[in-house]
Amino acid sequence: MQLLQNVSLKPYNTFGIDIPAAHFIEVSSVDMLPAVTDATAGMHRRVLGGGSNVLLTQPVTGAVIYNNIKGIHKDKEDDNHVWLTVNAGEVWHSFVMYAIANGWAGVENLALIPGTVGAAPIQNIGAYGIEAKETIESVTAWHWEDKRFYTYSNFECTFGYRDSIFKHQLKDKVFITSVTFKLNKKPSFNTTYGAIEQELHKMGITELSIQAIADAVIAIRTSKLPDPKQIGNAGSFFKNPTIPIAQFNNLKQQHPNIPSYPVDAQTIKVPAGWLIEQCGWKGYRRGDTGVHEKQALVLVNYGHAIGSEVWQLSGDILQSVEDKFGIVLEREVQVW
Ligand SMILES: Cc1cc2nc3c(=O)[nH]c(=O)nc-3n(C[C@H](O)[C@H](O)[C@H](O)COP(=O)(O)OP(=O)(O)OC[C@H]3O[C@@H](n4cnc5c(N)ncnc54)[C@H](O)[C@@H]3O)c2cc1C
Incomplete structure (x- = not known):
């Protein structure tokens, strides 16, 4: 075990911000x-896992514990x-590919999300329904x-939209060491969200499979989202807001094209990207620093941005x- 001092975190965050950890x-x-x-x-x-959901705004005075615990067990x-x-x-993406290769369904729509398995429960990662x-x-x-170790059941994790107990009561109190998944041997496919069906059609897929869904998701994501290896970013910078239906109806009168997704009888979700674009x-x-040209929800580092500039823009x-x-x-991104 080596406790290093004054280490640059530039290689450890997808925004590519150069900030040291004490x-x-x-x-x-x-x-x-x-x-x-x-x-x-x-x-x-x-x-710190893959550093794909953090914005480093100041030197980290404490200890960064870099998670590199590997292994999958049935x-x-x-x-x-x-x-x-x-x-x-x-x-995370390697785990998704491993599950698909074995014919186990449930995570195929989450293909190509960057980062580690240990971070997945933290904001209850989600994509394509x-x-x-x-x-x-x-x-x-x-x-x-x-x-000591604790095991938290799905219920105890109090998952919500990009949310869990690990962002609140347990924030910085625990190191998630493993996640237990229950995957399906008999898949039920979910292709209704976003452009998956269109993409499957474009790819000439006639027989649905979890591999085909993952391929479609990968193709869509690759065309829409900037690759952090090319332009620093942390994916969606903001959450999609959920607002009362009455407020939405008022907004709709002024902005007839405002998009929305139903949530429940009282609330409705509005895409943050649309609001930002407007x-x-x-x-x-x-x-x-800036806002990506294809996706208004993604803030980017064109090279030498510092975290406080990205923070200011946000x-x-x-x-x-x-x-x-x-x-x-x-903000969806965790600000350090
Ligand atoms: C191009 C791009 C696309 C993205 N698309 C999506 C998407 O579609 N859906 C989505 O939900 N997210 C998306 N994200 C965000 C990101 O990939 C996820 O939030 C991912 O789960 C972060 O994993 P990580 O290992 O990089 O976490 P990190 O960025 O390293 O950490 C994030 C937070 O979790 C904490 N943490 C990390 N690991 C642990 C652990 N083992 N124990 C305790 N705390 C921990 C950290 O302290 C930090 O606060 C995207 C990001 C990028 C760059």
Whole structure:
């Protein structure tokens, strides 16, 4: 175990922000955790996975615990399901591909989401009509203060839209070490969301399969989202806001084209990207930061942006959306 000092986090975040961490330690096995806990006693500990959902705005004074715990274990199976425990450092997309290769369904719509398996429960990652919570059976985590492992059931994780207990009561209190998934041996396909059906048609797919769905999702995502290897970004910077139906009806009178997705009898979801675009931000550039030209929900680093510039731009966007629509956007990205 090596506790490093003053390590640049540039290679460890997809925004490509160059900020140092005062202390940095890589964890490759759960057995290391008691010693890591002692070595970082008194420090603010933050776990880092793929760094694809963080914005680094200032030097990290505490310890960054870099999660590199690998391994996938099949716990049990019956005629319909298989239960897999996946260690937190596995790359999410590799896990999706592994599941597909074995014919296990449930995560194919979540193909190509960057990051690690351990971070998936934190914001209950979602895409193309599916959320991680639908397949997560339980989450196991090391509690820094109690110095022991806990297993949280799906119910105890209190999953919501891009939300869970790990963003609230357990924020920076635990290191998620593994996630147990329940996958289906007999898939029910979900192709209704977004452009999946169109893409399948374009690809000439006549027989639906989980591989075909993943291929369609990968093709759509590749055409729509900037690759962090080319332009620094953290995917959607803001959450899609949920607003009362009465407020939506008022807005619809002024903006007849406003898109929406039903949530429940009282509320409705509005795409944040549309709101931002209406405020004129799409393709906007300020120095080395800006709003992506194809996707207004994605803030980018063209090269040498610093975190505080991205933060400032996100604040200006937030303000303009509030001024124009009376809707307060919430940042999806974790700000350090
Ligand atoms: C191009 C692009 C597209 C994206 N598309 C989507 C999408 O479609 N849907 C979606 O939901 N998200 C999307 N994201 C966001 C991101 O991929 C997910 O949030 C992902 O789960 C983050 O994983 P990570 O390992 O990179 O987490 P990190 O960025 O390393 O960490 C995120 C937060 O989780 C905490 N954390 C990470 N791992 C652990 C752990 N093991 N234990 C405790 N805390 C931990 C960190 O402290 C931090 O606060 C996208 C990002 C990019 C760059």
